Amino acid sequence: MKWPTVPLVKLCQIETGRTPSRAHPEYFGGDNVWVTIADLNDETVSESKEHVTDNAVAKARMRPVPAGTVLLSYKLSLGKLGIAGTSLFTNEAIAALPPRPGIDLVSKYLFYALKTVDYLALCHGAVKGKCLNRASLNRIPVPYPPLSEQRRIVEILDQADALRKKRAEADAKAARILPALFYKMFGDPATNPKGWEQKPFDLVFKDRTARFPKLQKNEYQPAGRFPVVDQGKELIAGYCDDESLVTRVGFPVIVFGDHTRIVKYVDFPFVAGADGSRVFVSKEGFVPAFLATQLELHRIPNLGYSRHMRVVRRLKFLAPPTSLQEAYAKQAMSIRPLLNAQGVCHSRLDRIWQCLLHRAFTGDLTAKWREAHMKELLSEMEQQAKALETPVIEKRVTKVKSKRHAGRRAKKAEEKQP
Numbered sequence: 001m002k003w004p005t006v007p008l009v010k011l012c013q014i015e016t017g018r019t020p021s022r023a024h025p026e027y028f029g030g031d032n033v034w035v036t037i038a039d040l041n042d043e044t045v046s047e048s049k050e051h052v053t054d055n056a057v058a059k060a061r062m063r064p065v066p067a068g069t070v071l072l073s074y075k076l077s078l079g080k081l082g083i084a085g086t087s088l089f090t091n092e093a094i095a096a097l098p099p100r101p102g103i104d105l106v107s108k109y110l111f112y113a114l115k116t117v118d119y120l121a122l123c124h125g126a127v128k129g130k131c132l133n134r135a136s137l138n139r140i141p142v143p144y145p146p147l148s149e150q151r152r153i154v155e156i157l158d159q160a161d162a163l164r165k166k167r168a169e170a171d172a173k174a175a176r177i178l179p180a181l182f183y184k185m186f187g188d189p190a191t192n193p194k195g196w197e198q199k200p201f202d203l204v205f206k207d208r209t210a211r212f213p214k215l216q217k218n219e220y221q222p223a224g225r226f227p228v229v230d231q232g233k234e235l236i237a238g239y240c241d242d243e244s245l246v247t248r249v250g251f252p253v254i255v256f257g258d259h260t261r262i263v264k265y266v267d268f269p270f271v272a273g274a275d276g277s278r279v280f281v282s283k284e285g286f287v288p289a290f291l292a293t294q295l296e297l298h299r300i301p302n303l304g305y306s307r308h309m310r311v312v313r314r315l316k317f318l319a320p321p322t323s324l325q326e327a328y329a330k331q332a333m334s335i336r337p338l339l340n341a342q343g344v345c346h347s348r349l350d351r352i353w354q355c356l357l358h359r360a361f362t363g364d365l366t367a368k369w370r371e372a373h374m375k376e377l378l379s380e381m382e383q384q385a386k387a388l389e390t391p392v393i394e395k396r397v398t399k400v401k402s403k404r405h406a407g408r409r410a411k412k413a414e415e416k417q418p
Contacts, residue, residue: 003145003363009138010388011105012070012097015063017090020056027056033088037073037080040094045071046085062089065096070110072097074132078119083111095137102387104380109150112157113142116361143361144388146380152369153360160356164349171342177335182293185328189294189318198316204291205254205280212247212279214272215240229266230273231257234347235340237273245271247279252288254280254295258307261300265292265336278309285322289329289336294318 008014017035020027030053039048056062064087065071073080075093090096099105122136132140145153187193220228220238226246228238247253252267258276265288272279282288300311359365370377 003143004384004388005141006144006388007138008097008140008142011099011103011142011144012110013100014134014137015065015096015098016092017065017094017096018060018062019091020052020060020062024056024059027053027059030054030056032057033086035071035082035084035088035090035094037075037077037091037093040071040073040077040080040082042081043083044085045082045088048088052089057089064088065090066098068107070097070107070114071095072114074119074137076131078123078130078132079114079117081111081114083107104147104150104384104387105144106147106150106154108154108158110142112154112357113361114140116357117141143363144384145363145366146377146384148373148380149366149370149377152366156365157356157360160353164353167346167349171346174339174342178293178332178339179297181331182297182328185324186294186318186320189297190299192316192318196318196320199319201313201315201317204283204286204317204319206283207278208249208253208281209272209278211249212272213245214274214277215242215245217274220273227268227270228273229255229264229270229277231255231260231262231276232273233260233262235264235266235343236270240271242271247272249279249281254282254288254292256280256295256309256312258309261302261308263292263296265289276307285319286317287322287325287329289332290325291317293328293332 028050030051032052032054033046033048034050034052035045035048036050039045052062057064065084067084067086069084071082071084071090072095073093074095084096097110099107099110117140119132120130122140123130123132186196192198215228217230217237219240221240222238224239224241226240226243227236228240229235230237246269251269252265255264255266255272256262256278258278260276280291282291294317295312298312298315300308300315303311356365363370
């Protein structure tokens, strides 16, 4: 038994929000939740950074989004998702997706299904301004199993997602250990409350980036002799067998993501991956482990996907006695292997999660369950097929055409009258 794949517009009423005029500050700050892309974080959305007044709702003719409705961003940050936890409003970059009357669709099922969509393949516009137009939104493909199987899929994915979240919470707690130790010993590098001597970037680091060839992302291998380190979140992004690409420098080094601002402490031979990976070596009088944490703690503003090196080169770095830096490094080096191991586990969990999502929406995840409930599912599928028979867009077009024909007939009748 194969599920139908249905265009989103046949399952949902696709409703986009509005932004009240910024020329009227009095429209903002009311009691109505008004969701923007910044509020979407793959969770239930019950609050927002900005609120709007009842007057703004009336003037902008904003329609409320009912609780339980799936929210999808379709401009700039494509594919960000949430579920309305209360009645709310959204701006024009977010589509609310309530099911059409008569359509059996579990909101959480739709939420998970939309995580698997390749939005870039559907989008239009420039590279820095990706968006989905209405036609693209309408045709987003959604696998549409029977209602009971939707519920079973959600049950399995909810359990797996709960485990992921628990792991993420544990990782977040562990990630705070090194910063806490640094603050205790040296204070905040941005404010220097302990009054340490400070030095500019060029007296602290040697930038060795230009000396090494880089491996493009499409050349990464899933396994190989040498690990690839790039500016992504994972310590090791892939592997390579080409020894000529291995970074030739004294270790440890610091890898900085020029686009991502991610800092990595690397104490093993590696291949530098993709554009944006900067390789720094510490100068005399500075300990690499100390500098790696300090660079992480500097509050480098997010410039999007622009280069951040111009900001880094203007930073001032604390220069306490080397003995204190080494004392910090000794403690840090006992903790970093544990953090790295956690990072590997996190990557594995993410891969398992992506595999689960893939299997869920190809039908493999619930194949055995489906066999055990075949009679019930066939009955549900017949009901679904009937609900999908009613045209959505075509019906509206036919109605418009009928009105036009009626108007023409009336005009001809008037012309025939004496």
